[in-house]
Amino acid sequence: MITIGxxxxxxxxxxxxxxxxxxxxxxxxxxxxxxxxxxxAKDLAALAREAAARGGIAFDExxxxxVGSPGVIDGGVVVxxxxxxxxxxxxxxxLSEILKKPTFVLNDANAAALGExxxxxxVKYDDCALVTIGTGVGSGIVLGGxxxxxxxxxxxxxGHTVIRAGGLPCPCGRRGCFEQYASATxxxxxxxxxxxxxxxxxxxxIAKTTNDVDGTTAFRAASMGDAAARETLxxxxxxxxxxxxxxxxxxxxQAVILGGGISAEGEALLDxxxxxxxxxxxIPAERVPFQIVAATLxxxxxxxxxxxxxxxxxx
Amino acid sequence: MITIGxxxxxxxxxxxxxxxxxxxxxxxxxxxxxxxxxxxAKDLAALAREAAARGGIAFDExxxxxVGSPGVIDGGVVVxxxxxxxxxxxxxxxLSEILKKPTFVLNDANAAALGExxxxxxVKYDDCALVTIGTGVGSGIVLGGxxxxxxxxxxxxxGHTVIRAGGLPCPCGRRGCFEQYASATxxxxxxxxxxxxxxxxxxxxIAKTTNDVDGTTAFRAASMGDAAARETLxxxxxxxxxxxxxxxxxxxxQAVILGGGISAEGEALLDxxxxxxxxxxxIPAERVPFQIVAATLxxxxxxxxxxxxxxxxxx
Numbered sequence: 001m002i003t004i005g006x007x008x009x010x011x012x013x014x015x016x017x018x019x020x021x022x023x024x025x026x027x028x029x030x031x032x033x034x035x036x037x038x039x040x041a042k043d044l045a046a047l048a049r050e051a052a053a054r055g056g057i058a059f060d061e062x063x064x065x066x067v068g069s070p071g072v073i074d075g076g077v078v079v080x081x082x083x084x085x086x087x088x089x090x091x092x093x094x095l096s097e098i099l100k101k102p103t104f105v106l107n108d109a110n111a112a113a114l115g116e117x118x119x120x121x122x123v124k125y126d127d128c129a130l131v132t133i134g135t136g137v138g139s140g141i142v143l144g145g146x147x148x149x150x151x152x153x154x155x156x157x158x159g160h161t162v163i164r165a166g167g168l169p170c171p172c173g174r175r176g177c178f179e180q181y182a183s184a185t186x187x188x189x190x191x192x193x194x195x196x197x198x199x200x201x202x203x204x205x206i207a208k209t210t211n212d213v214d215g216t217t218a219f220r221a222a223s224m225g226d227a228a229a230r231e232t233l234x235x236x237x238x239x240x241x242x243x244x245x246x247x248x249x250x251x252x253x254q255a256v257i258l259g260g261g262i263s264a265e266g267e268a269l270l271d272x273x274x275x276x277x278x279x280x281x282x283i284p285a286e287r288v289p290f291q292i293v294a295a296t297l298x299x300x301x302x303x304x305x306x307x308x309x310x311x312x313x314x315x
Numbered sequence: 316m317i318t319i320g321x322x323x324x325x326x327x328x329x330x331x332x333x334x335x336x337x338x339x340x341x342x343x344x345x346x347x348x349x350x351x352x353x354x355x356a357k358d359l360a361a362l363a364r365e366a367a368a369r370g371g372i373a374f375d376e377x378x379x380x381x382v383g384s385p386g387v388i389d390g391g392v393v394v395x396x397x398x399x400x401x402x403x404x405x406x407x408x409x410l411s412e413i414l415k416k417p418t419f420v421l422n423d424a425n426a427a428a429l430g431e432x433x434x435x436x437x438v439k440y441d442d443c444a445l446v447t448i449g450t451g452v453g454s455g456i457v458l459g460g461x462x463x464x465x466x467x468x469x470x471x472x473x474g475h476t477v478i479r480a481g482g483l484p485c486p487c488g489r490r491g492c493f494e495q496y497a498s499a500t501x502x503x504x505x506x507x508x509x510x511x512x513x514x515x516x517x518x519x520x521i522a523k524t525t526n527d528v529d530g531t532t533a534f535r536a537a538s539m540g541d542a543a544a545r546e547t548l549x550x551x552x553x554x555x556x557x558x559x560x561x562x563x564x565x566x567x568x569q570a571v572i573l574g575g576g577i578s579a580e581g582e583a584l585l586d587x588x589x590x591x592x593x594x595x596x597x598i599p600a601e602r603v604p605f606q607i608v609a610a611t612l613x614x615x616x617x618x619x620x621x622x623x624x625x626x627x628x629x630x
Contacts (some may be wrong), residue, residue, distance in 0.1 A: 017598075072598060079602070127466055139565075143463075149607075149624075150567025151442055154598040161561035162595075165478045165554065174560070174595050176478075239480065245489075246476035249455075250565060252465025280477075280489050283387060283469040285395070 005307025018307030021291030024055025066310030068111025114138020133260035243282035317482030320622025333622035341372030383426025428455025430620030448575035493558035560595035
């Protein structure tokens, strides 16, 4: 079985072949919301052909194509992708018509979760969840080795469960969503607030202005022993732990995989986070094993997952 | 297939046969934490035989026995039932040794969910969740027609996901658990607080003292137009909606079934609750259908579910 995985994003789409459990050389194309869905489908079809060529694989040998797309996906249809203004775009049908190959579409966060579960940090676990810390908080869940999406793909929005009802407003319309406290955006906001409150903090050595703050600033200052940075991180990790513990108390996967740039912090992130989450578990890890690990596939997780999904769907 | 379902509780155990999709006449026995697990198993075995006799079914005709038990259950073992001080009690083995029948044990909230899903309010849905409002908030989830329990039975504790991190202390050790805001206990607490704040409220006509308050008090006063009662209910339902919306945003079942005494309030409960939950959904019910319905099996749900579980396990 050889499939192509496409990771469709708002700026670009990337693709590669998945053959014998490994990705071939990637191909890339710029994407734009100015293009129609039909034009984008054409670009993605050309991208798939280029991925096969770069992988040294005749396109005839490709068994299926998988696309990880932003938005709500249901049965090959992009029901809604707000950034691109897409509504009920039959992306699988558009692509398969051009490529003459079975084509399957899944949500991009779900594709990344499936990729990590099958080829990355989750290979040891039948049940695991990927929680991706970025601009928002994305999540994807694999149960019994299969992607779990909820009814008609409308589930696994961990970022939009509340940890502080009535708290910070969220673009989704609720107040107090996990995403507002645990995203990289939230860590940056917290770091800036700490800097403004403590002009003597060594945070100011890492970031010259509050505009220079990124998701690593607090970690770097904390490793230098800065009290304000440590307090910032502690509050952030406490909230991150609340949402992860909620996911675990409700669904009890064997492992949660942390993705996004923050996962590069390694044990400085994972060690305190594990302790905080375990304190909040209804059944702690000493009684029923539970792991928190860092994602290992980086930006390739979505390509792996999309290609794997296509292979599962076609077999 | 004829199975026996046993609903084990801290005060009593009830049992009946499930034959041709219906329960036969129930049998009942008193339970006590003063008894050893072995003594309790003997009582449950006698109860099972009595249930067969009351059902007019020869015990030889019974294919399997299912027990819904409080606590954390893993593979026929009651890993922990705090009220009875049970730890690692091999209940399935104890019972099957006496009865010489295949015996299976599942958590009582899960049994009730499976019962409602298969014989009650959830028969139309492949994916549904039972949320039981009582002293605490219990939950059980059925996915693809099968009970979902999380890894080693350690999941589906919706009552112990937070909606207000750092809020009210919960016996589980966390602060701000959903259960502290949405249980019947919480509604009673809120009703009493409203009475104390408003001596003129008609709540005082329903309950002569705050000790007379129960889960129906606020509903009855609200139906008389009392403003304090309406405000109490509104706040309570808002919090109940937060936890239900969290479950739905994460797992997106097709329906949530509300159980517990409160479900008898019917549309006075369901209509405002549906509106509040829908406002909090990441994908609203207009886009992907979602229902909130009242449980229909009452106290029999656990017997149905335990008997059904046994039939699934043995077939």
